[in-house]
Amino acid sequence: xxxxxxxxxxxxxxxxxxxxxxxxxxxxxxxxxxxxxxxxxxxxxxxxxxxxxxxxxxxxxxxxxxxxxxxxxxxxxxxxxxxxxxxxxxxxxxx
Amino acid sequence: xxxxxxxxxxxxxxxxxxxxxxxxxxxxxxxxxxxxxxxxxxxxxxxxxxxxxxxxxxxxxxxxxxxxxxxxxxxxxxxxxxxxxxxxxxxxxxxxxxxxxxxxxxxxxxxxxxxxxxxxxxxxxxxxxxxxxxxxxxxxxxxxxxxxxxxxxxxxxxxxxxxxxxxxxxxxxxxxxxxxxxxxxxxxxxxxxxxxxxxxxxxxxxxxxxxxxxxxxxxxxxxxxxxxxxxxxxxxxxxxxxxxxxxxxxxxxxxxxxxxxxxxxxxxxxxxxxxxxxxxxxxxxxxxxxxxxxxxxxxxxxxxxxxxxxxxxxxxxxxxxxxxxxxxxxxxxxxxxxxxxxxxxxxxxxxxxxxxxxxxxxxxxxxxxxxxxxxxxxxxxxxxxxxxxxxxxxxxxxxxxxxxxxxxxxxxxxxxxxxxxxxxxxxxxxxxxxxxxxxxxxxxxxxxxxxxxxxxxxxxxxxxxxx
Numbered sequence: 001x002x003x004x005x006x007x008x009x010x011x012x013x014x015x016x017x018x019x020x021x022x023x024x025x026x027x028x029x030x031x032x033x034x035x036x037x038x039x040x041x042x043x044x045x046x047x048x049x050x051x052x053x054x055x056x057x058x059x060x061x062x063x064x065x066x067x068x069x070x071x072x073x074x075x076x077x078x079x080x081x082x083x084x085x086x087x088x089x090x091x092x093x094x095x
Numbered sequence: 096x097x098x099x100x101x102x103x104x105x106x107x108x109x110x111x112x113x114x115x116x117x118x119x120x121x122x123x124x125x126x127x128x129x130x131x132x133x134x135x136x137x138x139x140x141x142x143x144x145x146x147x148x149x150x151x152x153x154x155x156x157x158x159x160x161x162x163x164x165x166x167x168x169x170x171x172x173x174x175x176x177x178x179x180x181x182x183x184x185x186x187x188x189x190x191x192x193x194x195x196x197x198x199x200x201x202x203x204x205x206x207x208x209x210x211x212x213x214x215x216x217x218x219x220x221x222x223x224x225x226x227x228x229x230x231x232x233x234x235x236x237x238x239x240x241x242x243x244x245x246x247x248x249x250x251x252x253x254x255x256x257x258x259x260x261x262x263x264x265x266x267x268x269x270x271x272x273x274x275x276x277x278x279x280x281x282x283x284x285x286x287x288x289x290x291x292x293x294x295x296x297x298x299x300x301x302x303x304x305x306x307x308x309x310x311x312x313x314x315x316x317x318x319x320x321x322x323x324x325x326x327x328x329x330x331x332x333x334x335x336x337x338x339x340x341x342x343x344x345x346x347x348x349x350x351x352x353x354x355x356x357x358x359x360x361x362x363x364x365x366x367x368x369x370x371x372x373x374x375x376x377x378x379x380x381x382x383x384x385x386x387x388x389x390x391x392x393x394x395x396x397x398x399x400x401x402x403x404x405x406x407x408x409x410x411x412x413x414x415x416x417x418x419x420x421x422x423x424x425x426x427x428x429x430x431x432x433x434x435x436x437x438x439x440x441x442x443x444x445x446x447x448x449x450x451x452x453x454x455x456x457x458x459x460x461x462x463x464x465x466x467x468x469x470x471x472x473x474x475x476x477x478x479x480x481x482x483x484x485x486x487x488x489x490x491x492x493x494x495x496x497x498x499x500x501x502x503x504x505x506x507x508x509x510x511x512x513x514x515x516x517x518x519x520x521x522x523x524x525x526x527x528x529x530x531x532x533x534x535x536x537x538x539x540x541x542x543x544x545x546x547x548x549x550x551x552x553x554x555x556x557x558x559x560x561x562x
Contacts (some may be wrong), residue, residue, distance in 0.1 A: 003328050004215055011321060014334040018341030019116060025121045027466050028440060030346060030448030031180055032131075033121050033315050036353045037342045038187040040114050040134055041316045043335040044194045046145045051201035052160065053151030061204035066156040068197035072189040073164025074171070076138055079187060081172035082180075083131050089455040090124040092462055 032086045039079025045072035098147045106144035106330040113137030114335055118342070124461050141331060177456045178413045181309055181445040184262055185238040188312045192230030192293075195319035196286065199223035202326055204283065214274050216326065221270035221320035224282075230315040232293030237308050241445060247302030262292045300361065307350045307361045309446040314343025334480040346447050351465075353441035355493075355503035389540035391552040394481070394516040398558065401478035403434040405470065407483045407509055408450050409443050411484020411520070415546035418457035421483065424550055425459065428559040436463055438470040438507050440488035480512040482533075486547050492532045501529050515539040518546050 014033075025033050052065025098106070120130015145151065175183045177366045206212050228345035266288040273281035300308055321336025323329075349356050368474045398404050406425075412418060425435045439450045439458065454464050474480065482489055489509040492499040509515055510533050517534065519541050533539050542549055 004219070004325065007216070007325050007328060007330065007333055009327075010330045011333045011337055014337035015341055017334075019345070020340040021115060021118045021338070022342045023343045024119065024129060025342075026123060027349075027448060028439075028451040028461055028464060029121045029124060029127055030349075031446055031452045032127065033118075033342060034184050034309065034346070034446060035180070035187075036117065036131060036134060037313055037317065037339040038116070038191070040138065040318045040335055041191045041339045042138070042303050043114075043141060043244045043332055044191060044198060044320050044323050045138075046141055046329060046332060047198040047202070047327050048160070048194055049142070049145045049157055050135075050150050050327060050329075051198050051205060052157050053146075053153055056206045059189065059204065061201040061208075062153075062156055064197045064201040064204070068194040068201065069157055069160030070164040070167075071194040071197070072162050074168040075187050075190050075194075076142075076446070077165040077166075077168030078172045078183070079137050079168070080131060080138070080198075081144060081169055082175060082183065083134075084128065084453070085172060086177070086180075086452050087124070087127045087131055089452070089458075090127065090461050091455070091458065092125075 029087075029090075032083050035079055035083040035086065039076055039083060042072045042079060044074030045069060045076060047073050097149050097167060098144060100149075103144050103148050104330075105454060106140055107329075110137040110141040110144070110428065111331055111334045113140070113554065114338060132401075143495045149548070155248065174350060177453050178416070180449065181250060181305065182238055182241045182451060184309060184446060185234050185241055185312065185357070188316045189231050189234035191316040192227045192232075192234060192319055193261040194322050195227030196231065198323050199227065199326060200282070200286070207277075212277055217277060218270070218274040219322065219326040221273055221285060223267060223319065223326050224286050225292075226315060226322050228286055228289035228318040229293035230312060230319050231376060232290045233297040233308075233315065234293075234312045236294055236297040237305070237312055240302060243303060245298075247305075250298045255295070259292065259295050262288055262295060266292060279457065296362070302497055304354075304361050305445045306442050306447055306449075307347055307354075307358070310343050310346035310350055311358075312343070314340050314347060317341070317343055325484055350442055353505060355501075355505065366490025386534045387540045389516060389542055391542065391549060393540065393555055394479070394542055395553050395556040397514050397516075398428060398433065398479050398481075398553070399431055401428075401433050402483060403436070403473070403477045404428060404479045405436050405438050405439075405474065405477050405509070405512070406456065407438045407482045407485045407489055407507055409483065410438075410445060410449075411486075411518075411546055413444060413449070413453055413484070415484060417483060417550050418453050420547055420550035420554060421454075422457040422459050423554050424439050424557065427554060436465055436470065437475070438465055438467070438474075438509075440467055440485070440507055443488055461477035467505065467507055474508040474511040477512040478514060480509045482515065482517045483550070486531055487529060490529060490531045491536075492529060496532065499529055509533065510536055510539070513538060517541045518549050519543055520545060 048068035113133045117130045117134030120126045240247045253255045269281045269285035317336050317339025321333050324332025428435050443450045489507050491510050493504040493506045
């Protein structure tokens with residue numbers, strides 16, 4: 001139980017960080033923000049790696065893990081690349 | 096090489112720090128790309144640290160998944176049209192949701208095989224599965240609505256909220272039973288019900304509320320990641336999940352505020368369906384009288400002699416792909432010493448900040464694009480306002496007509512300008528189904544036609560050397 005409680009501490013404090021950091025984001029970049037958070041929520045890939053790599057050979061869990069890794073990678077790669085593509089378009093006036 | 100637990104924990108801490116800095120980078124366009132790069136670094140560290148940990152024993156399936164997902168993601172990112180960003184985002188949300196469900200069930204199977212299940216763990220697993228499943232089907236529906244595969248109109252039927260409440264309660268019931276007994280049947284029923292709940296929760300919500308829904312599902316995908324973190328006792332997932340969850344929640348709040356509606360109202364009240372006939376007929380009666388129409392040349396005549404022109408873009412601009420033509424017009428006007436600015440309402444488009452990206456895509460410098468609060472004081476001293484594909488966000492009814500469904504919504508003060516040219520395909524009302532009172536003002540004229548054709552007409556006229 002202690003471990004779950006510790007997780008709860010981390011969770012609540014992280015919520016505060018999220019609150020303050022996100023309010024600082026300029027409204028002009030809200031679409032890239034959604035895309036970037038998409039990419040970083042691909043962090044579930046860590047969970048997917050742990051499930052997939054748990055045992056040696058083809059269990060049901062390993063197959064599920066494979067699909068989880070694939071879906072999360074789509075988020076990670078797709079999310080960061082599309083964010084980069086969008087951000088590269090935001091330019092100041094050329095003098 | 097195998098990393099010890101402590102080394103891995105430090106790597107995760109560095110990764111979490113990088114993610115926070117990454118989001119912080121979006122404070123300004125000039126630091127945003129660096130932010131994105133920091134995010135990539137954070138993700139790379141997290142993945143490598145996990146792969147090198149003692150828990151990961153086999154790599155075949157992992158490699159296959161990484162390569163397949165990476166390729167699909169890269170192709171999607173390279174190919175997607177900027178107008179279709181909301182759909183891409185919805186699709187990506189659904190993937191996070193599904194991944195969270197798969198991870199939770201996979202963890203259950205692994206721990207069952209190992210014989211290390213317990214009630215707390217199974218409770219956490221249930222949370223991960225339920226949130227993930229709701230995110231998945233909810234996002235699939237949102238994707239369908241955005242892509243036009245499903246009607247954007249709110250789907251409503253009697254007893255809808257009661258039905259959702261019943262599904263939710265029964266789902267929780269099965270979750271509790273699963274946590275106490277480890278029954279696989281309860282696990283399966285709970286999962287299926289959660290998938291169903293995502294569907295019934297999102298299907299009633301109308302197209303006008305898409306910016307809120309996109310933000311809300313963004314938030315859910317974060318909570319799904321956090322719940323996964325609880326099941327795995329992985330602090331990195333918990334931290335990142337909370338960041339993303341809060342990001343989506345704050346965006347939802349901003350969007351709701353920009354429509355003067357509560358989140359409860361968005362979730363439970365379909366918008367833009369059939370509103371009562373009362374206010375509509377009043378508007379229709381007025382329509383008979385005082386709407387003026389103008390030609391492209393009229394608008395150009397006023398614009399080229401103006402000191403300042405403000406352009407108000409809306410989703411119609413995106414549909415017509417008029418942003419590139421607008422950029423050309425902006426340059427021609429600027430060459431004549433006319434100041435050109437763009438006014439963006441927070442809910443213009445189908446997702447938060449959608450207009451800004453489309454204008455940026457057309458190479459319109461971001462310092463020409465202003466938010467509602469910045470630009471509103473300038474309308475009164477502006478010669479010409481050009482409304483391109485927006486409607487409700489400039490409707491004075493939001494200020495004056497208490498019976499209007501959009502009453503109380505903050506609007507752009509376009510009506511205060513000397514001349515308003517409203518580009519419009521037809522007389523159809525906006526998304527909310529509300530008639531626009533701006534049309535009946537003396538200083539407003541409608542220019543009928545496709546937005547892109549109209550703007551291109553203006554460009555040609557401006558190139559022609561004027562009058």
